[in-house]
Amino acid sequence: xxxxxxxxxxxxxxxxxxxxxxxxxxxxxxxxxxxxxxxxxxxxxxxxxxxxxxxxxxxxxxxxxxxxxxxxxxxxxxxxxxxxxxxxxxxxxxxxxxxxxxxxxxxxxxxxxxxxxxxxxxxxxxxxxxxxxxxxxxxxxxxxxxxxxxxxxxxxxxxxxxxx
Numbered sequence: 412x413x414x415x416x417x418x419x420x421x422x423x424x425x426x427x428x429x430x431x432x433x434x435x436x437x438x439x440x441x442x443x444x445x446x447x448x449x450x451x452x453x454x455x456x457x458x459x460x461x462x463x464x465x466x467x468x469x470x471x472x473x474x475x476x477x478x479x480x481x482x483x484x485x486x487x488x489x490x491x492x493x494x495x496x497x498x499x500x501x502x503x504x505x506x507x508x509x510x511x512x513x514x515x516x517x518x519x520x521x522x523x524x525x526x527x528x529x530x531x532x533x534x535x536x537x538x539x540x541x542x543x544x545x546x547x548x549x550x551x552x553x554x555x556x557x558x559x560x561x562x563x564x565x566x567x568x569x570x571x572x573x574x575x
Contacts, residue, residue, distance in 0.1 A: 416461035418571070421446065425454055426463060427567040433467040470563055473526070480527045481555035484537070485519040489548040496520075499545050508536055519551075530554075 424444045428435060435443075441451035458464045473479050488495050496514070503509045503523065511524035527533040533552070541547055 416457055416463070418463070422454060422458060422463075423567050423571050425451070425458065427564070429455075429464065430564045430567070478529070480529050480533060481558070482525045482527065482533050483553040483555065484521075484523045484525060485551045485553075486521040486523060487519045487548045487550070488521075489546045491520070495546045499547070502540065502543060502545050506536060506540075508532070 421444055425440065428440055428443050437452050437455070438448050440455070441448040444451060446454070455464070486499075488499060499521070500512065503512050506525075508525045508527045509523055510526050511522075513522045514520065515522050525533055525536065527536065537550065537552075
């Protein structure tokens with residue numbers, strides 16, 4: 412269970428470094444955030460216990476594994492009751508190829524990111540969603556041709572500069 416822990420500038424710096432390199436040693440991390448190793452490790456453990464650090468993972472170069480297709484899909488539901496949103500989200504959560512789902516404001520309800528084996532795989536997923544009668548009114552697909560900028564980190568120091 413997450414405990415309450417008030418963040419300061421050093422904590423934000425620790426999080427920023429860890430999101431860029433989760434395999435950094437404690438000694439290197441301590442050096443980078445200008446702490447000695449023992450207090451640095453204590454802070455990392457507190458950040459984990461408080462729920463700020465939820466896990467570590469490897470970043471995979473998909474292109475080296477083989478060809479994939481990334482598609483952003485705008486989805487509009489027929490009805491806008493809470494149960495309709497919940498049912499749709501529950502169905503998407505079970506689809507491994509759905510890597511992001513955002514409830515958004517504007518001209519549609521959801522922006523969903525799929526990474527699939529190809530166009531046939533994507534079409535099969537969408538047909539399956541339609542066949543399940545989840546209340547999808549319409550959807551628009553945007554196939555990614557190239558991703559010139561992708562970042563695996565959030566600019567924490569910029570977003571939370573006023574801490575301390």
